[in-house]
Amino acid sequence: MNWTARLILLMALIGSTASLRAQEITFTASVDRKSIAVGEHVRLTITLSNAGDRFSTPDLGGLVVVGGPSYGSNMVSTNGRMSVSVSRTWLLTGTAPGKFTIGASKASVGGGTLQTEPITIEVVKAGSRPSDASAAQGQRSDPNLFVTISLSKNKAYVGEQVLATYTLYNRYAALELSKFELPKLNGFWSEEIEIGESGWSEQVVNGIGYRVAVLKKQLLFPQRSGKLRVEPMELTCIVNRSFFNRGSSIDLKSSPVDFTSLALPPNAPADFSGAVGELDLQVQTDRTSVKANEAIEIVVRMSGRTNLKLLDAPKLDFPGDFEAYDPKVVDKISVNASGMSGSREFQYTVIPRHDGHFDLGTISFSYFDTRTNTYKSLASDPIVIDVAPGEGGPSTNLRYPSKSDVVTLGEEVRYIRTGDLDLRTKGHFLFASLPWFAGMGAPALAFLLLLAWQRKRERERGDVEGTRRKRADGVARKRLREAELGLDQGDRNVFYAALSKALHGYLSDKFNLGVAEVNTNELRQRFATYADGNELADDCARLLTACDMARFAPVEDKPRRELYEEAAQLIQRIERSARK
Amino acid sequence: MKQLLPFLFVLTTMSASAVTKLEADSMAARAQRAYAMGDARTALAAYDSIAVDHNSAALQLNIGNCWFKLGDVAHAILHYERGLRLAPGDEDLQANLDLANEQVKDRIAEKPSFALGTTWARIRGGHDPDQWARRSLWVCALFFALLTAAILLRGRGPRRIAFTSSGLALIFLALCIAFAVARHNEVVDDGQAIIMEPKVDVLGEPRTGSKVLFVLHKGTKLTVLQEANGWYEVQLPNGNVGWMPPAALERI
Numbered sequence: 059m060n061w062t063a064r065l066i067l068l069m070a071l072i073g074s075t076a077s078l079r080a081q082e083i084t085f086t087a088s089v090d091r092k093s094i095a096v097g098e099h100v101r102l103t104i105t106l107s108n109a110g111d112r113f114s115t116p117d118l119g120g121l122v123v124v125g126g127p128s129y130g131s132n133m134v135s136t137n138g139r140m141s142v143s144v145s146r147t148w149l150l151t152g153t154a155p156g157k158f159t160i161g162a163s164k165a166s167v168g169g170g171t172l173q174t175e176p177i178t179i180e181v182v183k184a185g186s187r188p189s190d191a192s193a194a195q196g197q198r199s200d201p202n203l204f205v206t207i208s209l210s211k212n213k214a215y216v217g218e219q220v221l222a223t224y225t226l227y228n229r230y231a232a233l234e235l236s237k238f239e240l241p242k243l244n245g246f247w248s249e250e251i252e253i254g255e256s257g258w259s260e261q262v263v264n265g266i267g268y269r270v271a272v273l274k275k276q277l278l279f280p281q282r283s284g285k286l287r288v289e290p291m292e293l294t295c296i297v298n299r300s301f302f303n304r305g306s307s308i309d310l311k312s313s314p315v316d317f318t319s320l321a322l323p324p325n326a327p328a329d330f331s332g333a334v335g336e337l338d339l340q341v342q343t344d345r346t347s348v349k350a351n352e353a354i355e356i357v358v359r360m361s362g363r364t365n366l367k368l369l370d371a372p373k374l375d376f377p378g379d380f381e382a383y384d385p386k387v388v389d390k391i392s393v394n395a396s397g398m399s400g401s402r403e404f405q406y407t408v409i410p411r412h413d414g415h416f417d418l419g420t421i422s423f424s425y426f427d428t429r430t431n432t433y434k435s436l437a438s439d440p441i442v443i444d445v446a447p448g449e450g451g452p453s454t455n456l457r458y459p460s461k462s463d464v465v466t467l468g469e470e471v472r473y474i475r476t477g478d479l480d481l482r483t484k485g486h487f488l489f490a491s492l493p494w495f496a497g498m499g500a501p502a503l504a505f506l507l508l509l510a511w512q513r514k515r516e517r518e519r520g521d522v523e524g525t526r527r528k529r530a531d532g533v534a535r536k537r538l539r540e541a542e543l544g545l546d547q548g549d550r551n552v553f554y555a556a557l558s559k560a561l562h563g564y565l566s567d568k569f570n571l572g573v574a575e576v577n578t579n580e581l582r583q584r585f586a587t588y589a590d591g592n593e594l595a596d597d598c599a600r601l602l603t604a605c606d607m608a609r610f611a612p613v614e615d616k617p618r619r620e621l622y623e624e625a626a627q628l629i630q631r632i633e634r635s636a637r638k
Numbered sequence: 639m640k641q642l643l644p645f646l647f648v649l650t651t652m653s654a655s656a657v658t659k660l661e662a663d664s665m666a667a668r669a670q671r672a673y674a675m676g677d678a679r680t681a682l683a684a685y686d687s688i689a690v691d692h693n694s695a696a697l698q699l700n701i702g703n704c705w706f707k708l709g710d711v712a713h714a715i716l717h718y719e720r721g722l723r724l725a726p727g728d729e730d731l732q733a734n735l736d737l738a739n740e741q742v743k744d745r746i747a748e749k750p751s752f753a754l755g756t757t758w759a760r761i762r763g764g765h766d767p768d769q770w771a772r773r774s775l776w777v778c779a780l781f782f783a784l785l786t787a788a789i790l791l792r793g794r795g796p797r798r799i800a801f802t803s804s805g806l807a808l809i810f811l812a813l814c815i816a817f818a819v820a821r822h823n824e825v826v827d828d829g830q831a832i833i834m835e836p837k838v839d840v841l842g843e844p845r846t847g848s849k850v851l852f853v854l855h856k857g858t859k860l861t862v863l864q865e866a867n868g869w870y871e872v873q874l875p876n877g878n879v880g881w882m883p884p885a886a887l888e889r890i
Contacts, residue, residue: 471714471737472730474673474681474703475696479666481659484693489771489822497775501782508786 083109084143084260085165087116087174088267090229091201095182099124100150103267104163104174107143113165113172118150119158121179125149152181175262201266202229203295205273205312207241207288213318216283217334217365218428219397220317221251222276226310227261227268230297236307237294240274245286245319247365251275251393277398279365283321290314322426327435329373333425335364341421341438350413350448356441358385358421361401366391371404372423379412413447538626545618551609553618557625558605564629565598576602588635597628662688669700678707695725702734711741712857716832719859719890723825724767727759742857762817767825774814781807831872831887833858840880844869851880862889 090101100121106113115127126148134141152158157180162173203226210221224240253275261270273293280286291312299305322334340359348354360369366389376382383406391400410416418441427434488494538560544553565576569584578599585591601624607613608621616624669684682704689697698721705713718735722728763769784804791797836856842849844867854860854874863871869881 469737471703471706471734472699474670474700475730476670479663479688479692479696479700480694481662481666481688481692481697482694484689484691487771487822487825488768489818494771494775498778501779505782505785509789512789 083107083167083172085109085113085163085167085172085174086260086262086267087160087163087177088262089160089177089179090266092178092266093180093182094152096152096155098151100152100179102148102150102160102177103145104147105143105145105267106165106172108141109165109167109172111144113146113163115146116163116174117161118148119160120152120156121150121158121160121181122153123148124151150179152179155181155183157181203227203233203297203308203310205291205293205310207291207312207315209278209288209315209317212316213320214280215320215322215334215426215428215431216280217322217332217426218280219335219363219365220278220280221395221397222248222278222288223272224274224276224291224312226271226273226293227263228258228271229266229268232297232299232305234296234299234305235293236296237292238273239292240276241289241291241312241314243278243288245280245282246288247279247281247368249277249279249365249367249393249398251277251395253395275395277393279368280317280319283319286317286319288315288317323431323433325433326426327424327433329422329435330424330426330433331370333364333369333423335362335425335428337362337364337423337425337427337434337436339421339423339436339438341441343441343443346442347444347446348410349446350410352448353407353409354443356406356408358404358406358438359401360403360423363397363399364425366398366400366402369402372421374406374418374421376408376418377416379410379414379416381409381411383407410443410445413445416443416445417441418443538622538629541622541625545622550618553622554605554609557622558602558609561598561602561605561625568632588632590635594628594632594635597624598632601625601628658691662692666697673700673704673707676707678704682708693724695721695728695731697721698724699728699731699734702731702738706734706738711738712832712834714738715742715857715859716834716888716890719830719832723827723890724763726763726824727757738857743855744858763821763824767821770814770818770821774811774818777807777811777814781811828889829862831860831862831870831889833860833886834888835886838882838886840872840878840882842880844871844881848881852878854882859890860887862887 084105084107087102087104089103092100094100102118104113104116111131127146130145130147132143132145150160157178160177160179162176165172205224205226208223208225210223211218214220253272258269258271261268278288293310295308295310296305297308338361340357340361342357342359344355344357356374358372358374360366371385371387374382385404385406388403388405389400391398391402420437420440422435422437424433424435426432538557541553541556541560544550544556562573562576565571565581566573569580571580571584578595581595581598582592585595588594601621604616604621665684665688669681669688672678672684673681682701685697685701685704689701698717702714702717702721705711705717715735715738718731718738721731722735725731766772781804784800784807788797788800788804791800833854833856838854839850840852840854842851852874858874860872860874863873863879865871865884868884870884870887871879871881872887873879
């Protein structure tokens with residue numbers, strides 16, 4: 059223990075008597091021990107402060123007075139105010155084992171009556187070890203001086219705040235603390251509470267009066283679930299030191315405190331980050347319509363009772379057109395005996411770089427509410443910001459963040475084929491199957507059938523010559539019509555050429571001759587089978603000669619019309635005689 | 639009537655499988671819903687029951703995805719490979735297979751990269767193993783149609799054109815049949831297999847206790863060369879050959 063702590067404690071001791079408030083009326087009964095063996099003594103003291111000196115002797119319930127009463131009085135003046143207390147002390151003993159109750163003492167104060175608490179003394183057989191009634195408070199080596207650790211709860215959720223108080227109980231007159239060690243806290247996150255200068259106060263524990271000082275207060279936040287233990291606190295005191303006495307050193311050790319830390323329920327929301335307590339969320343945006351490149355401040359305030367110092371900034375996703383900076387954290391946190399409370403503000407400064415209508419969505423936050431023992435989600439109203447084009451117009455686009463490569467964050471198999479799976483019967487393939495062979499054979503078969511049909515038709519149709527002869531007459535008439543056209547137009551060349559061509563063509567087709575083979579001798583031979591063959595042959599030759607003469611020399615021994623009629627009649631005569 | 643026969647046959651076979659195909663379609667819809675909900679196990683069961691009688695590249699993709707989601711990479715690879723045999727060059731199947739192969743422990747050798755890659759694969763196969771067989775039917779019909787035209791047409795010009803193009807059609811027909819044969823062999827081939835056990839010792843001889851040549855792990859693809867004494871002789875892509883028990887393999 060360093061000297062500053064010593065000094066503080068010394069000051070506390072000096073102030074202790076002063077802190078007995080001057081006009082406060084107290085009336086207490088106390089014993090120095092609550093368990094004695096037969097024949098041992100117990101000291102009973104009844105003290106009345108600031109209310110005269112009359113009070114009744116209590117019923118001693120079977121205990122025997124071996125000494126007293128001795129009278130004492132105490133008078134203190136502080137800043138001119140007097141404080142008077144009167145006390146009577148008895149020395150009692152038990153004559154038989156058993157429980158004995160010292161009844162209430164009564165005092166008339168003003169118009170009313172004050173009573174002390176009854177005290178029970180246990181008397182055990184001589185020689186047997188007295189069972190200490192206050193064993194639950196730990197192994198107190200010295201009933202006159204001990205230290206305790208008390209927790210506000212013995213069970214709490216992980217992250218829930220628990221108040222730990224370290225208290226010193228003392229019955230010695232002079233006390234000096236020489237060594238002071240806070241216990242090790244495994245599994246807790248702790249936060250000191252400033253308690254200022256605390257004085258001594260009077261407190262009766264199990265009927266024994268003590269002067270009590272709170273050494274320290276701490277807020278504990280369990281960090282893991284399961285059984286946790288606050289290790290014993292150790293300190294060393296020197297008592298009864300005075301000018302004449304070196305005093306004696308006493309080592310104190312509190313009992314450890316067991317604590318159960320409950321795990322949070324498993325159905326935590328996705329955005330739960332470990333906050334436990336009572337919380338409120340407020341989101342403020344200083345303005346919702348700005349020009350591009352003007353800053354907006356978004357304040358996210360979380361207030362309530364929780365471990366505010368461990369709260370992280372809620373995750374905000376700003377659009378790519380927004381430039382966002384890390385939030386500034388402003389704490390208004392008070393830590394006192396009622397826990398940690400206050401608010402933590404996250405002040406975001408964002409600058410929209412481009413005009414447009416931006417929906418930033420809601421800001422949400424989840425915590426575990428210790429009032430209802432359930433998870434609660436808080437969400438702000440959606441933040442909508444209208445950004446008007448900034449100064450300088452579209453040139454603001456130039457301030458866009460530079461392009462970056464798309465980063466592959468994860469890989470996933472491509473999704474299943476939905477819709478028609480194009481299923482086919484397993485093991486069934488078109489190739490080399492019966493339908494395939496049939497499909498290949500069918501056109502071949504069709505082709506062969508066609509070929510056969512074609513052959514048959516050819517046979518039916520007979521020879522090509524027969525066909526030509528049948529068509530001869532029609533072709534000659536057609537060609538004569540062309541000559542008639544030349545005749546009507548009065549075109550001499552066209553007429554003679556068409557007439558000559560018609561006759562030549564007719565005869566060559568008729569007798570299956572080449573055009574050059576059409577001459578008198580050949581015609582006589584061909585017409586030999588005809589009835590008046592020679593005459594027809596001569597007429598043909600004469601007409602052809604006349605045409606040729608007219609074509610190549612300016613000689614016309616007959617009018618063209620007459621020649622045309624002759625040719626037509628000749629063809630008719632040939633056809634008629636052929637038909638015989 | 640003779641020409642109609644094959645078509646009638648096709649029609650009857652189609653209607654025979656149409657009854658079960660109706661059930662298969664509803665099962666596929668159920669599986670798709672389950673997969674969308676993240677229940678790969680239910681989806682897999684439904685797809686598996688479809689796969690008893692039916693098959694398609696899409697079905698194999700979906701089954702492979704279910705296995706992948708269930709964390710069984712070897713089965714996923716097996717089904718992706720089966721799908722790729724039906725539809726070589728399918729982008730989804732190839733992408734998923736590549737992803738699954740990344741989780742395979744063995745890296746034996748890089749697969750030989752073909753210059754035209756997926757384009758050639760798609761020409762070769764496309765999404766339909768019957769593609770070339772069907773084309774060969776069309777080209778066969780075209781060939782005989784042109785031949786008929788060459789006989790029936792009058793005039794030397796048109797006849798010559800028809801005859802020449804029928805010759806070209808005949809060449810194309812031969813190509814189609816060759817492709818169809820190749821594709822059919824590829825689809826029916828079961829020479830390749832995937833290792834299904836976490837770790838397999840590949841031995842030097844087909845008997846227990848012979849020398850261990852190398853150790854292979856789940857998901858590795860192998861070629862099965864022959865079977866003897868209830869053992870498979872397998873070959874790795876890098877040419878190494880060894881013997882292993884058939885239980886550790888599943889043929890693609």
